[in-house]
Amino acid sequence: MIDPGLAGKVVLITGANHGIGAATAQAFAAQGAKVFLTAHGEPPAWARDPKGLPNVVEAVRAQGGHAEAWEADLADPANIPELFDRAEEAFGPVEVLVNNAAHWEADTFLPSDEERSNKLPQLWANRTISTITAGSHDRHFAVNSRAVALMMAEFARRHIARGATWGRIVNVSTDGASCFPGEVSYGASKHALESYSRAAAVELGPYGITVNVVSPGPVQTGYITPELEEKLISQIPLRRVGQPEDVADAIVFLASEQARWITGQLLYVGGGNTMPL
16 A cells, blocks of 8 residues: 555645646545645636635535635735745644646737737637737736745745755646747746746755646646547547646645655656657
8 A cells, every 4th residue: 555645744735726726635635634725816717616715625624634725816925924824823834835826818929810810720719819918927927937936935944944854845837838829928937937946956855845847738627618628639649638636646646755756857747748858
């Protein structure tokens, strides 16, 4: 029998009001971990399972787990130390950090609707997309890059101050991070997250903290239409789109005792949709 060694661990999960974050909360709770959850606002209108934070907390508790939550906008740096304070007040020092929260809006370098329809016909049919602006850039990077960096720094500061020797950080990216036409700021901000993660793995390794990245492929959280799903399936070796639980299980693995000598790595979780050289 494999024991992931997560019973009693305190796990802080961002972006936990639906989809991958909600599934991750339940996956950790199933291993006996105590989960502290955060998100900003209600789930998007397209969310397949728009639970919202209170319902995710209730779902964890219903399966016998321990969960608390606090809504916070991670684009505001002042919320980050308070988020850790609240988690510590609820359960004790955070030992596992899962940075899953993300800002997303479609932006492109193309200047007109006509050119967009010609160049991005499949993915962006019937979806709103705008030319990149300073605002679209900054909104992505504030949450997807800067907040992740500040969350890791706050985690490390508290870990080192208390003399801890075991810690896990798992950051959630996208398999389009290296090049994401139609979602240029989203992809670039996630690419920055990956760079931050590798640097953190080097710097925090001596303190017993592993830092890894999960890079999901197409995951059905509600945004994939039947037409798009049909097109995607033909490109995925395992011939299905992902489910939030597929990614959640990979996150739990990277936090587990079985992943104790894995750090600085990017794990693609997408049914073979992306295979790096």
